[in-house]
Amino acid sequence: MSNRIDSHQHFWKFDPVRDSWIDETMAVIQRDFLPEDLQPLLKENQFEGCVAVQASQSEEETHFLIDLASKNDFIKGIVGWVDLRNANIEERLRHFSAYKKVKGFRHVVQGEADDFMFGAAFRNGIKALKEFDFTYDILIFHRQLPAAISLVNDFPEQKFVIDHIAKPDIKSGDIDSWKKNIEEIAKYDNVWCKISGMVTEADWKNWKPADLKPYLDVIFANFSADKLMYGSDWPVLNVASDYNEVVKTLEDYISKYSVEDQNKIWFENANLFYNLID
Numbered sequence: 001m002s003n004r005i006d007s008h009q010h011f012w013k014f015d016p017v018r019d020s021w022i023d024e025t026m027a028v029i030q031r032d033f034l035p036e037d038l039q040p041l042l043k044e045n046q047f048e049g050c051v052a053v054q055a056s057q058s059e060e061e062t063h064f065l066i067d068l069a070s071k072n073d074f075i076k077g078i079v080g081w082v083d084l085r086n087a088n089i090e091e092r093l094r095h096f097s098a099y100k101k102v103k104g105f106r107h108v109v110q111g112e113a114d115d116f117m118f119g120a121a122f123r124n125g126i127k128a129l130k131e132f133d134f135t136y137d138i139l140i141f142h143r144q145l146p147a148a149i150s151l152v153n154d155f156p157e158q159k160f161v162i163d164h165i166a167k168p169d170i171k172s173g174d175i176d177s178w179k180k181n182i183e184e185i186a187k188y189d190n191v192w193c194k195i196s197g198m199v200t201e202a203d204w205k206n207w208k209p210a211d212l213k214p215y216l217d218v219i220f221a222n223f224s225a226d227k228l229m230y231g232s233d234w235p236v237l238n239v240a241s242d243y244n245e246v247v248k249t250l251e252d253y254i255s256k257y258s259v260e261d262q263n264k265i266w267f268e269n270a271n272l273f274y275n276l277i278d
Contacts, residue, residue: 003048005076007270008163008196008231009038010055011068018056026239033235035072041234041243042074048267049076051231051274053137053163054106057081062096069101076276077103079137084125097132103274104135104159109144110167117147126151130158135274137194139163145181152188159190161273164197164233165219170211171203179218186222192273193223195250195265196231204240209249216253225261229270 012019013032022030042050052065052075062080069075078101082092096102109116116122129136138148138160145166152160162185168178185191195216202211219228230250237246254262271277 004046004230004266005270005276006042006047006050006232006234007229007274008053008194009050009234010236011035011038011052011065012055026236028238029235035068035075038234039072039074045244045247047074049074049276051075051077051079051103051270051276053079054081057108059083059092062102066099066102075101077101077274079104079106079135081105081107082125084128085119085121086125087121089125089128090131093128093132093134097134102134103276104137105129106137106139106163108139110139110141114144114147117144117151123151123154126155126158130155133275135159135161137161137163138166140166142166142168142178142181145178145185149181149185149188152185152191156188156190159192159273160188161192161194161229163194163231164201165193165195165215167197167201168215170198170201170207170215173211173214175214175218178215182218183222186219186227192227192229192269193219194229194231195219197233197236199237199240199246199249200233202240207240209252212249213253225257225264225269227269228265229273230266 011034014030054061059082065078065080069078080096080102082096082105084107086092126136136158140148168175198212198215199207232243232246234243254265
């Protein structure tokens, strides 16, 4: 079996104020999650490494991930946070470009107004990423896809990846408007998509692989194996599943694909997108 990369997971030292999004319904993840918690799960599922993605919006968070990555070789890349709307964004990006494992940035746009990605200051920040060869992770709810389409259209040289397949409402089975927008955004050569975060958009207690299949069918039909990468969204996935079950669900779904295509999804696409392995 080829090596694998988990292209999307998080670490945190739980802080109830900062991490207020982790409410009582998510009590199972109201604790610390650190590299020593993840490493055995990666090993068990043949993962060579992972990409650590920001969970809170501060430069302290980015430096926290840099520190963890400096001590844990299996953390192959970091998607940090920086204030893209800051007037001195170039200076901040130059600062972070000194850290080899920082590959890109993300903003929690799902928590912002639906027109957030049209903001001039935000777009100025997106424009600045290219000079430093940084990627951008798009974290949105499916209703924000039209704004994301405008963004990727206006920055054709910038590499984007959609997190959590843009969070369709899997629990209700609603698919139509999400599908139409996925068909549109997938046409752009500069856009990839992470197969991640699906179980937490489904019915946490009662989901089954068949609930995910229509959504997987759409992203595979539109992005193909060349533009998709696996991400666990650990430890958030623990509210609805566990690491092994999420891996197994995708293994079963892609078992009909060629070994080459499976390798792209598990390893090569994340490596290419984030430039992980020297």
